Amino acid sequence: MPRDLPIIDAHHHFWDLTHNDHPWLRPDHPPIPFRYGDYSALRGKDFLPEDYDALTGHHRVVASVTMEGEWNPADPTGESRWITQLHARTGRPAAHVAQAWLDRDDVEEVLATQAAMPLVKGVRHKPRIAAAPHLVERGAPGSMSDPRWRAGYARLASQRLHFELQAPWWHLDEALDLIEAHPETPLVLNHTGLPADRSAEGLAGWRAAMLRLARAPQASVKISGLGLRGRPWSLEDNRPIIRETIEIFGVPRCMFASNFPVDGLCGSFVTIYDGFRSAVADLPWADQLALFHDNAIRTYRLSLPLAAHLA
Incomplete structure (x- = not known):
């Protein structure tokens, strides 16, 4: 039987669509372009701690970190206030990454408000992106x-x-x-740098870019979001990406995360975490504890004991 592994899920979402405003998830809102294609299975459906717990199966998730879920940007601190209330009722999540729009006039006020909430450890602002490498425009507004x-x-x-x-x-x-x-600001790369193009050329570009970013000790990466449009999540597809990422950044700068419920479009929680565990089963137990648990504690400054003593 595999050894008991405590897991801190370093990236997932909670949302209560009955009471809160995530425009992209409202049934009456036009669908947005989405990297996994059709996301209708997410629209109009709450995802709360009890929904998460129903999916984890035999995996022992001891804590988790929520990521901003594109709450209405007219109220950039609203989601963090709601998450704080959810934590007060349920003890979940252990930390939150908040919404902030770095190019808005109110950025100073928003960052101060977010930082005043103890659960908030970082922020995300999805920058303007180009559809392909040759279309990158340096200095473009929002980039x-x-x-x-x-x-x-x-x-x-x-x-x-x-x-x-x-x-x-x-x-x-x-x-x-x-x-x-x-250099004083740590940066956490989400979803493994989005290696959606698994052609030889696409993977070569991804690998080179990850190697360059890894030169900065302030950069770490969440191994998550590895689904491919139109394909079920599989270890065969994703093990090489997982192992290369760990080789490039090193064990201390990598964390596993579910990206649920979004990655539920590609595979079950059990399938994905079984895949993560299988992909690193040959690594020393201390490394596995770091990847699944301890690195998240350090990154999100959680008041939880490290599991390294179990190695």
Whole structure:
């Protein structure tokens, strides 16, 4: 029998669509372009702690971190306030990554408000992205190289907030520029740099970009979001990406995460976490504890004991 492994899920969502406003998930809102294609299975459906718990199966999730779920941007702190209330009622989540729009006039006020909530450890602002590597436009409004956007990023350190980046790998050089300009701000790359193109050329581009980003010790990565449009999640598809990511960044800078309920469009929680565990089953037990548990404690400054003593 496999050894008991405590898991901290480093990236998932909760939403209560009955009471809260996530425009992209409302049945009456036009569907948005989505990397997994049809996401109608998510629309109009709440996802709360009891829904999460019903999916984890034999995996022992001891804590988790919620990610902003594109709450109505007219109220960028509303989701964090709701998550704080949810935590008060249920003890969940252990930490939250909040919404912030770094190029807005109200960024200073929003960051201060977010940082004042103890659960909030970092923020995410999905920057403007290009559809392909050759279409990247440096300095484009809303991009990571936009001076206005960068000015907002410069405010994170004073609030003790790290930054979470969701962007395809061809924008990672812009992220490296940000890190070099603001080395005091940690950056957590979401969803493994989005290696959706699994062609030899696509993987070569992803690998080179990840190697460049990994030169910055302030950068870490969440191994998550590995689903492929139109294909069920499989270890065969994803083991090479998982192992290369760990090789590039090293065990101390990698974390596993479910991205649920979104990645439920590609596979069950049990399938995905069984795959994660199988992909690293040959690594030392201390490394497995770091990847599934301890690295999340350090990244999100959680008041939980490390599991390294179990090694």
